[in-house]
Amino acid sequence: MEKDRHIVHCDLDTFFVSVERKKRTDLIGKPVLVGGFSDRAVVASCSYEARKFGVHSAMPMRLARQLCPEAEVVRGDMDEYAKYSRIVTEIIESEAPVVEKASIDEHYIDVSGMDRFFGCWKWVQELRKKITMETDLPISFGLS
The missing domain is CATH 3.30.70.270 (Reverse transcriptase/Diguanylate cyclase domain)
Structure with missing residues (x-):
């Protein structure tokens, strides 16, 4: 043995964000939230730039957008x-x-x-x- x-x-x-940035290079260096657009949606993934504002995965999207209003929200694929x-x-x-x-x-x-x-x-x-x-x-x- x-x-x-x-x-x-x-x-x-930040897998989902990294894949999205491959498709949209304009997202590089910006706060990004991957998830649904409704207030009832949750954050599936977020960039390190968004995490600096206290955003994290599984957080309600409404709260994430309040913490980081300049974040780009991407539905995900x-x-x-x-x-x-x-x-x-x-x-x-x-x-x-x-x-x-x-x-x-x-x-x-x-x-x-x-x-x-x-x-x-x-x-x-x-x-x-x-x-x-x-x-x-x-x-x-x-x-x-």
Whole structure:
């Protein structure tokens, strides 16, 4: 039994916002809220610029717009998010031995034993670079 386990957690940064910014570059650097337009809607995702005003995911859209009135509200496109999620998953699965997809924007990778051949941290950095280059989406990794 192997006692040294190495697990990587991958999280696409502000995934819905990042995909929207690929389609609309005018949103880059601006506060963005992804969600419905009605007062009863909730924020599905928000940019870091909006978070500075106290906005967060799952917040009522009415409150988010009060906290950050200059934010651009985007309805969102689940088909597009699913497409990019599949692309990222395919990249990870092509490079990693054991992958668990936790959500549309998160994965866990078991890289136990790879340190003998590649060095886990170096391998993770190369995977991050590949995903970013092929998708133009920001992604964060945690290695334990």
